[in-house]
Amino acid sequence: MVQYCIQHENKYVETAEKYQVSYQQVYTWLKKYEADGVKGLLDRRGRTKPEDEMSELEKLSAENRLLKAGGSYHGI
Template sequence: RIWKLKGSPSWNSYTEELKLSAISDYLSGKYSIREITRKYLISSHSVLLQWVNKYNSHREIKGTPKGRASSMTKGRKTTWNERVQMVLDCLGNGKDYQRTAETYEVSYQQVYQWVKKYEDGGDEALKDKRGRKKKLNSLRRMKSSFK
């Protein structure tokens, strides 16, 4: 007997209107989760329940863009001053990491990490310490040891 594996589903996109209609049907109590997911062609029960939880938490319900738009894919070099500004903006907006990431075109994860570093060590903690230069004296000592 040959078993075929089912391919993983592709990323589905849903309009804001569809999401709100499905949430409304769910909250009305007139339909089961199964009926709603079939009616609106929602990929799974958990997707619907995530929308409902988001709605009940008074968070904005947005349509899903075509071709998964992920803030993880955004990345660019930033200066220390930019990082400080992003953190201050994020804190000023009640730690809205997603909005800050979208505004500055950086990843959600990066904004989260910068805010965390800032809270632990102030703006100095936001400096990039990779590739730090050695002090001139230690370079001279190293150079003389190779002779």
Template sequence: MEHNKNYSAAAKKYNVSYQQVYNWVKKYLSKGESGLKDNRGKKIENRNKSELTDAEKTELELKQARERIRRLEAENFMLKKLHEFQRRSIK
């Protein structure tokens, strides 16, 4: 692309749309080479943490917190049932 950013010429050369070239340049300028990697279909938790955006890091932390809450709620439920069972067995 050099410095003149001739999107039309690049689009013709690589047989892609003008918009595609524009998007590639935009991603490259904002995230560097890692911005050009195809991450479609990859779960956030399976990607390299250093490549995640701040929004993706926050989303991952939120997902992990929700999973932890779900596990703790299940554990709490089981402990209550165990306590109830033990209390009934003693009587």
């Protein structure tokens, strides 16, 4: 969604309508992305396990989510 908005000259209303979210949500996510890149878009709710406490499946799942978001995986 952020990528779409950027590619379409930051048209927040158009992006919000396309993805059926609020204008404020588009604006907030774009500002987070501009400030911190893909890492700014990660869900920070709840406790994130340190990498050494993650099972192999949890590590692969975290890597997959990050790669889908357009980032690169260097441990979480």
